[in-house]
Amino acid sequence: MAGERVTSNDVARLAGVSQSAVSRYYSTGNLVSTKAGEKIKQAAEQLGYRPNVLARSLITGRSRMIGLVVAYLENYFYPEVVERLSKALQDQGYHVLVFISSPASVVENVDQITQEILDYQVDGIVLASATMSSELAARCHAHGVPIVLFNRLQDDPRLSTVTSDNHGGGRKLAELLVSLGHERFGYIAGYEGASTQRDREAGFREGLEASGHRLFAREVGNFRYDEAQAAARRMFTGPERPDAVFVCNDHMAFAVMDVLRYELGLRIPDDVSVVGFDDVPPARWPAYSLTTFRQDVDDMVAETLRTLMESVNGAGGVPRRVVLDGFLVQRATTRRAPTSAT
């Protein structure tokens, strides 16, 4: 039961070298003669020795672990993030310690979880769809642990952020719907506390207003499938309904489409156009074939990684605020542009 721990000492003894030679062999690799290296390698293999990274990190001060706080994997944007980020970090010799925060994204909860993460001496923290208190940001900063907010914006200057152009995306979606000749625009909001929600809505409204239009109806779906269904029911029941709706993310857009089609018998896009945001895999599936604004997970992950590594390795420490471009993906939930016949 109590595993037979093989230490560098055991290897040293068997190889007939000092313990520090073994350590050197594994850490720096080259500070040891070819001959000694051979003996160490053989001895280690024979004993099944592998360095204890926890002991190593105690002295180096780096654990090669990155804490990832993620709120809800129900939205299929985030599983992709977890997968890509983990894989990318893995390739660099880092690993992800996962923390699930309560979906409500309460700051206190995130703070408590972040404390726990800090206890593990992680080299960095990625907060996906969550924000933290300023005190905690300060503390992390003091500990020299860089934080990256993924897909969230926050004003604290100590926090790095990686987002896509939510405002611009919202605006482009408005322009698309306007260009298609729509008149009555609905908006189904996400969780009101989220910067993505605010920015997408602001961009959308701005796009409408730029051409003299305005929002006709608004409901809140809180980024949840069920609540988005309820929001759609409220919005589309009654005498006058929107002829186009922007749903704050794809996940909710699927719920809205399902209600429109299967409960209310409306045709998409003939009766209503629907647009979403994210471009998660099901958006491409023919059942939905959703027109949406694409956030590129790979790009976002790459920038997150770069931010992290800059702080971890380099003298870095200067927070970065990256805003990535996205682009419109037109599929089948918006009608084709009307031929410019009068």
Add this chain to the structure above:
Amino acid sequence: MAGERVTSNDVARLAGVSQSAVSRYYSTGNLVSTKAGEKIKQAAEQLGYRPNVLARSLITGRSRMIGLVVAYLENYFYPEVVERLSKALQDQGYHVLVFISSPASVVENVDQITQEILDYQVDGIVLASATMSSELAARCHAHGVPIVLFNRLQDDPRLSTVTSDNHGGGRKLAELLVSLGHERFGYIAGYEGASTQRDREAGFREGLEASGHRLFAREVGNFRYDEAQAAARRMFTGPERPDAVFVCNDHMAFAVMDVLRYELGLRIPDDVSVVGFDDVPPARWPAYSLTTFRQDVDDMVAETLRTLMESVNGAGGVPRRVVLDGFLVQRATTRRAPTSAT
């Protein structure tokens, strides 16, 4: 930059007690007088002290980390697993270190990753949808690190497994389709190396044969959306096509449904009945409303946790092999039972 590490020594000094008193206060909690405890608490708060769990684990031999190897989060069964398992472990004071293995699930790859996990001195390993070599299983066993295979079966007696009744599920689905009056049965297989694939297919065939039927067509989708689409095209193009198809998991079933409906213009269930396996969230969405066999993630996670904790705490060490019941969920992709008129 170089974070100001606050140690138990600092706290001890400020509180006017010995370092070991501080340690006792945080580890056992009660081996310290109320008075000393107060002083320690205050000093720690003032300095922002928190114990370094890595240093602790160096001496206790327990890291309170569990390694999780997961192959593909593309199938929405697994994000749920990650979420529930992480949360459940979190509640017990454990945390999940994630490792993404290549989707091919190659044993060598899993072995290498597992080695890396071992380097982190994890207290246990969960392999979700992956298997490992016997040598590695032996090594983990020798190290006293329990392994739980999640949703996979393997013969090695040192490995614990948590699965649902794949064979029984396949059989029940066959019985359902037979009872509905179907005649020509198609099967779209997952990755042939997976025990879930083998067991579900075996159960399905057995169920068919029990009533004198047999498989009419078979294609392989490898658990991937794209490949399942291609498999469906092959299976349903041509003069004679199945009138019912069992797709080895829901994720692929969505792909099959999309092809049937939107490429081939077939009606479900009027022209073809479709059944899946897992009951992932989109199976409930009206766009699919898929008849499927439910694997309860919560139950599976609970059993995984129990297995892990038994080995970690108790004298345990005896591998468990848990097979959970699932149940049929009839939705709209199978036709209603025919009225028993002749």
Add this chain to the structure above:
DNA sequence: TTGAAAGCGCTAACAC
């Protein structure tokens, strides 16, 4: 109850 001391497995000066 409490403190002194040893040591978990490793890295990093420092002399040789």
Add this chain to the structure above:
DNA sequence: GTGTTAGCGCTTTCAA
């Protein structure tokens, strides 16, 4: 190049 030595921050005997 190589070994000796001193810790990293903590838990855990052991005496007091």
